[in-house]
Structures are given as C-alpha cells and as structure tokens.
Amino acid sequence: MRLQVKDVSFTYGSVPALENITFKASGGEVLGIIGPNGSGKSTLLRCLARVLRPRQGTIFFDGKNLAALRGHEIGRCLGYVPPPGGQAGFPTTVVETVLQGRRPYLTWGVSRRDLEVVSAALGYLGLTPLAERLLGELSSGQQQKVFLARALAQEPEVLLLDEPTATLDIRYQLEVMALIRRLATKEGRTVVAVLHDLNLAGRFADRLLLLHEGRIFAAGKPAAVLTPANLRAVYGVEAVVTEAPWGIQVTPVAPATAAEKEARKEAALARA
Ligand SMILES: Nc1ncnc2c1ncn2[C@@H]1O[C@H](COP(=O)(O)OP(=O)(O)OP(=O)(O)O)[C@@H](O)[C@H]1O
Ligand SMILES: [Mg+2]
Incomplete structure (x- = not known):
C-alpha cells in the first residue's frame, strides 16, 4: 500500500481540525478529498505533505513512517501543491520555478533529462510561451499552472494537490484532471486531490473521502459518497x-x- 493513514488527529492550539482519520491509497489511484469550508481538507493534505505534524496517529509511505523519511527522500516520494493564492511575488521566471521541481534529482547540475521533464511539464499546462516570464507578473490561474508544472517535474510517487483546478478555466480544469488521471492510470502514481467541484470529483476520482468537521463522514466510490x-x-x-x-x-x-x-x-x- 502506497499511503496508509492511521488514526491521525491534528489540533491548531486548542482548535481540533482532524480527528481519527484513517484511510489508504494505492498506486494508480486518484483519491478526491471533499467537504465544506473548514472541514479539515487542507490540514489533512498538509499532514500528508509533512508541513504539519499530526498530534496523534501515523502516516506510512510504502510501509515506512513518513516522519522518519529524510529530506531528499521526501522530494522523490511526495509532491505538494498548496491551494492557490499567497505565493506570488517571487523574482523567478516560470522555467526557473518549474526547474526547482528537479531539485531532488540534481547531482552535478542540470541534466538533459531534467530539461526534457521540465519542457514536458510546461507543455502539458500550456506554459511554453510563458517560460521566460516572471512568476509575479502572471495571472493567478497561470501561477497555479506553474506550481502544478513544478510538482509534475518533481515526478513524485504521490501528488498532493490542494484545489488544483480552483483558478483554472474550464479547458484547463479538464486538462489538469485528465493529466492527473493519466499519471495514476498509466504511470501508477497516487494522486490525492482536494476538490470543491463535485462534478470533477465525481468524474475523475476513483474514490472520495468526504470530510465533515474534521472527521471522515463517508468514503468510497463517487456514486456511494455523492x-x-x-x-x-x-x-x-x-x-x-x-x-x-x-x-x-x-x-x-x-x-x-x-x-x-x-x-x-x-x-x-x-x-x-
Ligand atoms: N493556521 C491555523 N490556525 C488555527 N486554526 C486553523 C489554521 N488553519 C486552519 N485552521 C482551522 O482548522 C479547521 C480546518 O481548516 P482547513 O484549512 O483544513 O479547512 P478546509 O477544509 O481546507 O477548508 P477550505 O475549503 O475553506 O479550504 C478550520 O476550523 C480552520 O479554521
Ligand atoms: Mg482548504
């Protein structure tokens, strides 16, 4: 099992945000996390990305405790894209930002393969014409595509995406969801995506976790949850x-x- 979450709870100060969360996700699977505002979706993703440390419970990646993995291992295992907003203003170009995704693989500089992977990621998201633009000068949807491209360039086994389609136009909502689907089905990756759009969730996810007030209210195939x-x-x-x-x-x-x-x-x- 690629990802195993056992009895995870998290509290911000005295505010409980997650309580006794248990689920699994395997390779090749797209797991959608849905639920109302404040139900704990982003907190769960941040625990999976090791941005937050659960107060209780354990997360296993390929049977290994996530808390014990080292920095460079994490980069190859997990790619995390936070929700849109609050990341602009960096004086880096689009291509430099996407190249950052290759950091877990860099040895003696940038290889031909690194450039190929970056070029493909830019192409998937229609960013090639914007490659030399500064990130801070892009629209919010364009910026979101750059952060998605950076996570794709990272080629992680598990992609953790917080509202990946929230700022995208209808074409790129479909392009990104179809890409996610392909990464899972064709390359055996695991995708955990927080989605507010229940139609995209119902169409592209294999299984859904419906969160309510920090707990799992329902889990299973879209038809059983929605x-x-x-x-x-x-x-x-x-x-x-x-x-x-x-x-x-x-x-x-x-x-x-x-x-x-x-x-x-x-x-x-x-x-x-
Ligand atoms: N930094 C923080 N400090 C204190 N409480 C927080 C913090 N971040 C989130 N919370 C609280 O934790 C709970 C879960 O928040 P979370 O961001 O995980 O919700 P969410 O499901 O992602 O919501 P949304 O759909 O609005 O993004 C909420 O009650 C929220 O107010
Ligand atoms: Mg959120």
Whole structure:
C-alpha cells in the first residue's frame, strides 16, 4: 500500500481540525478529498505533505513512517501543491520555478533529462510561451499552472494537490484532471486531490473521502459518497445527483433549510 493513514488527529492550539482519520491509497489511484469550508481538507493534505505534524496517529509511505523519511527522500516520494493564492511575488521566471521541481534529482547540475521533464511539464499546462516570464507578473490561474508544472517535474510517487483546478478555466480544469488521471492510470502514481467541484470529483476520482468537521463522514466510490442524503447532512444543501456517461453529476439546488421550509409549506398547502 502506497499511503496508509492511521488514526491521525491534528489540533491548531486548542482548535481540533482532524480527528481519527484513517484511510489508504494505492498506486494508480486518484483519491478526491471533499467537504465544506473548514472541514479539515487542507490540514489533512498538509499532514500528508509533512508541513504539519499530526498530534496523534501515523502516516506510512510504502510501509515506512513518513516522519522518519529524510529530506531528499521526501522530494522523490511526495509532491505538494498548496491551494492557490499567497505565493506570488517571487523574482523567478516560470522555467526557473518549474526547474526547482528537479531539485531532488540534481547531482552535478542540470541534466538533459531534467530539461526534457521540465519542457514536458510546461507543455502539458500550456506554459511554453510563458517560460521566460516572471512568476509575479502572471495571472493567478497561470501561477497555479506553474506550481502544478513544478510538482509534475518533481515526478513524485504521490501528488498532493490542494484545489488544483480552483483558478483554472474550464479547458484547463479538464486538462489538469485528465493529466492527473493519466499519471495514476498509466504511470501508477497516487494522486490525492482536494476538490470543491463535485462534478470533477465525481468524474475523475476513483474514490472520495468526504470530510465533515474534521472527521471522515463517508468514503468510497463517487456514486456511494455523492448522495443527496450525504450532501444534505454535510453541506446543508439539497442537490440533484445524476449519472452521466462520463460520471456522477451534482447540481446544488438550494440550501437545505430553504428547501425544507418550502417542503413544509407545500405539505401544509396540500393538507389545506
Ligand atoms: N493556521 C491555523 N490556525 C488555527 N486554526 C486553523 C489554521 N488553519 C486552519 N485552521 C482551522 O482548522 C479547521 C480546518 O481548516 P482547513 O484549512 O483544513 O479547512 P478546509 O477544509 O481546507 O477548508 P477550505 O475549503 O475553506 O479550504 C478550520 O476550523 C480552520 O479554521
Ligand atoms: Mg482548504
């Protein structure tokens, strides 16, 4: 098993953010993490990326305790892309930033292979024409693509992506999700992606973890997790869930409270 998370809890000061999180992810798998604002998705990803240290519990990477891995090993095992925003202003160019992803492999300077990998990563994300531009002078979506390209250039076995499509246009939402899918299916990598877009989650993820107030509320295949009952309980939303040929589709219709009020009104009218 590539990634094993056992009974992980995390607290910011006295605020509990994750409680008793347990799950596994194997090679070739795309695991989507979904849940409302503040439910603990980013905290979980930061624990997996070793940015945060869990208060309790253990994370295993290929059977080894993540906490015991050394710096250069981490770089080859895990690639982490934080959520969009707050990373701009660096005086580096796009190509220099993506080349940073090759750091875990650099020995005596930049090799031909390093350049090939960087060039491919730029190409996948449509960044080749922007290669010499300064990162701080790009739009937020363009910057997000650069950070994704840097993680791709790192060629890690596990990619940890926090809202990778949040700032992308509809074409690149699909391009990035399809790329993630290929990396898992064709190259056997593991992708753990935090997603707010339930349609992308339902279409591209093999399994979903639905977080609610720091705990796993539901886990399993998209059809089992994206149910109207789960969406009502966790997001407080009435939603229509359909199965399209390309995957599960979720249409949020109304906040549950309003919908419930409406249902009660209609029931009262029907009785009158
Ligand atoms: N640096 C911090 N200090 C204190 N509390 C924090 C910090 N970061 C997050 N929290 C709290 O931890 C909980 C989980 O936050 P987290 O960022 O993991 O949520 P999330 O699911 O990623 O939400 P979003 O969808 O808004 O990104 C929230 O209650 C949040 O207020
Ligand atoms: Mg978050």
